[in-house]
Amino acid sequence: MSDTARPAIEMAGVQKRFGSTEALRGLDLTVPAGTVCGLLGPNGAGKTTAVRVLATLVAPDRGTVRVAGHDAVRDAEEVRRAIGLAGQHAALDEGITGRDNLHLFGRLHRLGARRARERADELLTRFGLAEAGDRLVRTYSGGMRRRLDLIASLVTSPPVLFLDEPTTGLDPRSRQEIWNTVKELADGGTTVLLTTQYLEEADRLADDVVVVDHGAAIATGPPARLKAAIGSQVSVTLADPAQLAATAVVLSSLSGGDARIDLAERTVTVLTTPGVSVLLPSLVRELDGGGIVAEDVAVRRPSLDDVFLALTGEGATREGATREGATQESAATGRAA
């Protein structure tokens, strides 16, 4: 087995070009054994390509890749014995049952026919799919498919697991279930590398986050540190436009940032200085003290967009990226009476 002192996953200077597209331009990545690493980036950043390189599906043009102590190019076969992969789309045979999918994957992993069956039953029961297990996968909902897909990567209990956007398109409950599973796996000692477009997801699951943009890591560290490096966004909507200027003064002094006034929306917005936290009660007190009548006060924790804005000076919404990340983060919005 692999040397536990070594990182479970190492990428150094990995480059990969598809035609004229440079998908990876010198990506560096180190994931200590038993930890969860979140690969965070917008559409087209190179997350999937990185996972495919790690899972021995794509050979890098340059750079070294080691997984579970083996070289992913020279000892691809050894790496394959040590990994589980759940790709960006549910990779299942839709024309057979969920149970048979797991059973066949177990056989391919050489568990033997009987053990493969037992393992399929075990996993289905454990992940609440025991009843659905005998239905054809084509009758599954998107969330069930995603869950089965994740389970399919666990058939051998691999020490290293790659999950490419495991919760994209899932409802909050399914997302929570996947999160719980990943946490459990990590607690059990599995090394997990997952990609995501949601800072919140990385926040919940990852010990370390690697922000990827244009095929290279532009920031690395624990999620708390990344978020601390950028401020929260505070916005106040007023009933009376005449009070906009006064509000801007209050917000600027509280946050240490430059408040922006949006006349049409009657809103003042400020990005707080990193390290300065604006507490809702004190903000409301200050506004009251100044005789300002606020219709709405919102404090939004930093989203992926904000991280990108801070790190690259441009928004994450390029290449038709959705604003799902921001929408999800706005769940943290606080409202004042």
Place this chain on the structure above:
Amino acid sequence: MATAVHPVAAHPAARPSAGGRLASDTWTSMLRVLLNYRHSPGLLAASLGVPVVMVVVFGYVFGSAMRVPGGGDYREFLMPGLFAMVATNGIMPTMVGAARDVGRGVTDRLRSMPVSRTGLLLGQTLADLLVSVVVLALLALVGLAAGWRARHGLADALGAFALLLLFRFVMTWAGTLLGLAVGREEAAGQLSVVVFPLAMVTNAYVPTGGMPGWLRVVADWNPISSVVEAARELFGNPAAPGSAWPMQHAVTATLLWSAVLLAVCGPLAVRKFATHGR
């Protein structure tokens, strides 16, 4: 059940030999295809229904206006053509299946596992072969009911069926290669439209003698025509082979075509599968 997901819960068995792995993965892959058929009886029904419809449409509708040069019953002339059509259609299920697997990411998952690439593909083609035996047998029964006979004895008839199955096997590898190359299910579906004229420009339904010169050359050298002609010879059914070399040496031509196509498509398909996306 706290250990269910823990790394020691389910360890793969000891490292198998390459041969053992090939056999085991071939079998698993076959199983997968057969399970698909079990859950989609419609698939099998379609494979079985098409030949019956073909006998009726070609044998009785078109056949009512067809004359075989040198005499002979048109339906007896037609049956080897229909057998060869079934063999040729082997290109379809593997093409669509391979493209679907690539599109859905199943190919990626399989490639990330320590499996025999050859075994995975071989299993799919062998499973198809099993299904084809059933389809050919049914078509033979329908043919018998329509007056077709194998007139050169059992050995020659079995030889003909062996050639037909060989060609079907070759076509499943061609289909696998095409499916892996196009990588999208809809695209594979569109490609199948190309297969149709390929199968029509042959001696399967009409003798090539009446075709314009250049088309006749294409038809005579079409591998499918060799299969049809070989089957006609071995079954002792009416034929109008003409003088082109493959028509005069149909069995040899069928074996040669099969060997060449398999030698090209097989290794290319395995390579394409192993290096997909690189």
